[in-house]
Amino acid sequence: MSSNSFGKLFTVTTWGESHGKTIGCIVDGTPSKIPLKEEDIQSFLDKRRPGHSKFTTQRKEMDVVEILSGVFEGLTTGHPISLMIKNEDQRSKDYSDTKNIFRPGHADYTYWAKYGIHDYRGGGRSSARETAMRVAAGAIARKVIKNKLKNNIEITGALVQVGNNKINYKNWDQDYIYQNDFFCPDKDIIPTWGKKILEARKNGTSLGAIIEVRCKGIPVGLGEPIYDKLDSDLARAMMSINAVKGVEIGSGFDSVCFTGEDNIDEMRIKNGKPIFLSNNAGGIIGGISSGQEIIVRFCVKPTSSILTSRKTINKEMSEIEISTKGRHDPCVGIRAVPVGEAMMATTLADHCLRYF
Amino acid sequence: MSSNSFGKLFTVTTWGESHGKTIGCIVDGTPSKIPLKEEDIQSFLDKRRPGHSKFTTQRKEMDVVEILSGVFEGLTTGHPISLMIKNEDQRSKDYSDTKNIFRPGHADYTYWAKYGIHDYRGGGRSSARETAMRVAAGAIARKVIKNKLKNNIEITGALVQVGNNKINYKNWDQDYIYQNDFFCPDKDIIPTWGKKILEARKNGTSLGAIIEVRCKGIPVGLGEPIYDKLDSDLARAMMSINAVKGVEIGSGFDSVCFTGEDNIDEMRIKNGKPIFLSNNAGGIIGGISSGQEIIVRFCVKPTSSILTSRKTINKEMSEIEISTKGRHDPCVGIRAVPVGEAMMATTLADHCLRYF
């Protein structure tokens, strides 16, 4: 029941700190005889990798993944797959200034209160660096889903809001998502977002965001009742990502303002099969997939790594002020998109293994 | 890893169907020597009980709880506590009309697709009747928290929005919450809500709602990093309640529109101890409690049990229409308040046992 593990049958256990030599994970529960090579994973890591565009942090990490076990002659063996990534940009920075200071809005104080240890090198285990391994594991999760469902599912994450600028859903263009620096499905909003994020970078501030992750191709029946509901597990998965403060399924909080009549997804028969006339449920009813597209949204708070000075305290219980120096991500929500996709894939893979 | 169990060290496992003879649960992980009697649990059940006011369903259930094990001479033994409630209102209704029909918006179709079984007597296991056991277990959870923290914590659930009518947070009156039929902290909004809900009942429609659950008195350090974060577990807990479609912590989705500067909860020292100047984080940073008040909100969709006819299908894959007959809850969000409190208590009790 390690807190560093996710999943019950398909399990991902991560380890490593932001400024240690390496980070890694063990992926267990993968069926045998699935073709797997490092490039299959690398392509997903490349989407999350920092230093990509002028809109994300300039920290450079090549994030080259290595498979250490669980693959024999190009095929998974059914045994644990150990993955490792070297931390390249663990530069021997001088931390003497900030060594004893708890950065406000970060987990420095709560980790210190809990463990009596303060890993001042970028947060150590609490850093979002850990999410690189989630993305790596997510690549394997996608293969597991495909193997079990004998079906190509499609998981797509998209940025749908930056600060108070929301996309127009009518402009949704699935193909466009991977053709811009924001994983944005709405071409029209790109100039606004670009301007706001560059401004935020210049002003040393940061912006919140909302990410929507969708999955097409999941059959009816995935998920478990009561506590391991598919939506409960997705809520947990997304809320476990750094800086996430809210999760909703389908119409989510908007459904509060609907009447029962409007909110019900009515059913009809088409070609002998059940279909729904709407998808307010986001593809999950009673915790179990309905066969419709699964739709989850989560919000990411504006990062606390900003250049403006903020009030905080240090280990000696003195009052002090601090600001982040150097490189930072003005809108961490962008890089959260592939992480959200990965958590969707991992959650679904776990439920696929329970389903069959 | 039963899907009917919640918690890792403090575990609640429920069983039973809405129209079976009895429902029940096993509560395990309770430390020994805590005084426990049936009345301690009953008072919480009474808050959730249907048939209370004109604003909730008229189904009558006395929900009398019985302790079958785990208590000896008035004290918990450290062994599993088995609780049971008889289903009184399992009237031998005539289901011949609707026996083969999947009620739209309910889990009838997904359960049938998954299990090949259609418990047409009110949904069987998928019914919110199961939440009575959550409330019962929550009463024990509160005792566990108190036993471990040696501290009185205060868990309060409140209804903060009905349909599109939100409370005014400036009017928040903690004591008033249990003096009205809505668990509402804002006296001024009561007439509006009352009118809307009675109208909804009259029109046979239903309304969504938002519930806010707060907890005072949790020290810094509760929760685990990475996947078993306190907020991840709370998100899972709340999302597992019937009809819930969204969860947020602290400022939640609102924080998207904040800048980093505004969102950071700055820190100072007061009487030698760390304090925060705001609580956008909702009392949880990096998955670990900060010592501030814990704040969770979740939304409940408008129930699908409405009197208006809706399109659906039956087991023979024919198209048909259906409406709910008789008693129904125009705003299930009201009765979700004690359930949300119970899930907060259960989640915190579980983390208390991991903490010490």
Add this chain to the structure above:
Amino acid sequence: MSSNSFGKLFTVTTWGESHGKTIGCIVDGTPSKIPLKEEDIQSFLDKRRPGHSKFTTQRKEMDVVEILSGVFEGLTTGHPISLMIKNEDQRSKDYSDTKNIFRPGHADYTYWAKYGIHDYRGGGRSSARETAMRVAAGAIARKVIKNKLKNNIEITGALVQVGNNKINYKNWDQDYIYQNDFFCPDKDIIPTWGKKILEARKNGTSLGAIIEVRCKGIPVGLGEPIYDKLDSDLARAMMSINAVKGVEIGSGFDSVCFTGEDNIDEMRIKNGKPIFLSNNAGGIIGGISSGQEIIVRFCVKPTSSILTSRKTINKEMSEIEISTKGRHDPCVGIRAVPVGEAMMATTLADHCLRYF
């Protein structure tokens, strides 16, 4: 991770004390649409029931099982099955003499040290009364195995040694096992055993025993490598039965005196399929079933409930002597046979669900 639960996918969670009103369990993980009625379970309980013959305790318990949930119109629903048995013989005995005394050889002292609670009414939760629920759950486990394997497996427990009198394996008669009071496969040893056990009863002493449980019909491939090996799980299962002090698989401790040549189960092909020329492995190699018969043996110590006075202490830390009054089981090993069978069935059912 409740200590009162067994199994990962097929889970059994028991509750209740020897002298409480009722005992019970929740069986979860059962696939839907399996026919199940109370009589299916009752027949196994009747084999374990006390008061059967002059060789076991005269405590009378009818052990009538009731199904409270998880079955609808005669079929399992896939939801938790709640079972309950009333404790009939919880006679309001006068415990004033022995109330504060720790019975030596029983768990009274260790439970008290751990929990600070002393349930003097026959041991409470530590009593072997709990095994009635294991037997009930085992009946459902057998149905699960059959459902998954589409195959009739045969699980047979037998008593193979009482005190120092071992059966002659050459006389093994499978059908005879359920035709005598000892679950003994060797007709010739019955008179000896009968005489020894009656003598033990008369003298107020007790005898140890060895039970062998076999299972035919399990295909190759059941079990998991490394820690959840089929033999590891069987070892845990059997060792968890009250009074068990040793477990072995196949040739077990005898294999220590074999050479590698003799111990290897050689392989050949018969009718196009692999066969083995011996079964020293007891049907499990590398933790995974080989397709051969699975063979497990466990030993039960002579019970500590004897009429002879023994030295012990009480809650006041005074030295005292105690002997058991009244009814007792001279050889608890007899009644452990159906419990061993049930634990075999439950372990195999759990691995069947992981296998498919």
Add this chain to the structure above:
Amino acid sequence: MSSNSFGKLFTVTTWGESHGKTIGCIVDGTPSKIPLKEEDIQSFLDKRRPGHSKFTTQRKEMDVVEILSGVFEGLTTGHPISLMIKNEDQRSKDYSDTKNIFRPGHADYTYWAKYGIHDYRGGGRSSARETAMRVAAGAIARKVIKNKLKNNIEITGALVQVGNNKINYKNWDQDYIYQNDFFCPDKDIIPTWGKKILEARKNGTSLGAIIEVRCKGIPVGLGEPIYDKLDSDLARAMMSINAVKGVEIGSGFDSVCFTGEDNIDEMRIKNGKPIFLSNNAGGIIGGISSGQEIIVRFCVKPTSSILTSRKTINKEMSEIEISTKGRHDPCVGIRAVPVGEAMMATTLADHCLRYF
């Protein structure tokens, strides 16, 4: 619920194959602020390391352990500790002769049947090479126990029987155990064992063995009732070690021939504290430690890697004969001693974390 993980609160998850580049494990649940460096672990690995004496295999592995995470400035952080060992002796041997053959007595056939993969390079995941990581984790487990109990416990494994030659328990000399090549506590039996093992090596055969592991210093109260009994968990732990076929606690199988009177460990008071007059229970009553020395024995079958030709089959379902070429361990029981110690330590560490 990965099968590659052991423990509930103190968890060890291993990965890697006998002939992969590296093997490793994640140790989770370690409290923070415990001093830990690689040498603390290395000393235990050196005891298990092959190529040590003429009595074990000549395969050379330096088994140098590396700590990759979870330690900061010399102290554990409370986060996962990742350990890794390079496989040095993965010589590019020519396997063309034996590539398709299932070695009898090994897991080749069962793994192939389960996974459809045959890792012919020494068994892959099924190899006892994995136990190196158990020994490494066991070193950390010892530190956890000490940290929680504030007490020096002493865990000692010893070889007590080789083939049919058993030690004389009267000669037990604790200090002598680590002064000979066999972890043997009885000086007198050394010449006999040495002669037998060298003979076995010369003849290309192998010998079984019995290992006894003891632990002094565990207080009363460790362990959980019913299914997670301390003895159940130890039975599972030991049975999960490669080639183990039996486990017993305290007097174990010998207790079958005792009477109840003789088997009961009577209690007295000494210096105001409870003591026992014997230890047939092996320090565990009702699944919970009694405060006495904990005693577990397990047997290791004679290894199936022998030079004599044995009948088997290959992947084409043809009959064939095979013998092991080159280096082998005539009595694998010797190297199982530090593994048994490690599994004892890991099991106790897990229960220590549940205890406090």
